[in-house]
Amino acid sequence: MTGPPPARPGTAGEGRDSDGRDDADVIAQSLDEPELFAGLYDRHAPDIHRYAARRLGEGAADDITAETFLIAFRTRARYDTAHRLARPWLYGIAANLIGKHRRTEVRALKALARAGHDPVAASWSDRSDDRIAVQAxxxxxxxxxxxxxxHVLLLVAWADLGYQEVAEALRIPLGTVRSRLNRARRKVRASLSTDPAFTSALDSALDASPATAGQELSPSWTK
Structure with missing residues (x-):
């Protein structure tokens, strides 16, 4: 597999397809008509692939995206159709798969931080479509x-998930999302205290996210 196809106009990220079906409708109907599940892939695969590429590089993103949708297809009978949009579910699957490569991710991040270059990290550092470019x-x-x-920080900053969506994706309480995000933000700001450009970029990305719009990251959330 060489990566997902570009999203068709009017599909990716939208709540309904051309036939008026939302994600939950597509998943439910695909139990009897499996071919309909391709519509879910068309709608969300580009975003999942982009997120995985930012975390692990382009090569790994192909496999992560393919496996995410394979798992989603195999487990679709257990999907809770009360959740009309499948983005959190899909990002949760992708996050679990990315987590299995955490040593690779951390090794690449450390190499990039130390030398300013890494064969894996080079494919996602300083990307023009990132609001927060991953530099040293x-x-x-x-x-x-x-x-x-x-996971929480990057699902907010790069996947544009809101608090509740992150909670659903990672299957953790909403309060845990808030405390983790607050803690991650403080640690990153402390690490970059000598580089206001990066802390400003981080704050701008988080403040523009649905997760933080109109909600202050209170220190009381830190456990």
């Missing part, structure tokens, strides 16, 4: 985070 200072800060804190 930020790479070191991300590498220092726990896997759980890194």
């Amino acid at each position: 200072p930020l790479a070191g800060a991300l590498a220092s985070l726990s896997p759980g804190d890194r």
Whole structure:
């Protein structure tokens, strides 16, 4: 597999397809008509692939995306159709798969932080479509985070998931999302305290996210 196809106009990220079906409708109907599941792939695969590439590089992103949708297809009968949009579910599957490569991710981040270059990290550092370009200072800060804190921070900053969506994706309480995000943000800011450009980019990305719009990251959330 060489990566997902580009999203068709009017599909990726939208709530309904051309026939008026939302994600939950597609998943439910695909139980009897499996071919309909391809519509879910068309709608969300580009975003999942982009997120995985930012975390692990382009090569790994192909496999992560393919496996995410294979798992989603195989487990679709257990999907809770009360959740009309499948983005959190799909990002949760992808996050679990990415987590299995955490040593690779951290090793690449540390190499990028130390030398400014890494064969894996080079494919996702300083990307023009990233609101937070992964350059050496930020790479070191991300590498220092726990896997759980890194998942929450990057699902917010790069996947544009809201608090509740992150909670659904990672199957953790909403309060845990808030405390992890607050802790991750403080650690990253502390690591980059001598580089205001990066802390400003981080704050701008998080403040523009649905997760943080109108919600202050209170220190009281830190456990």
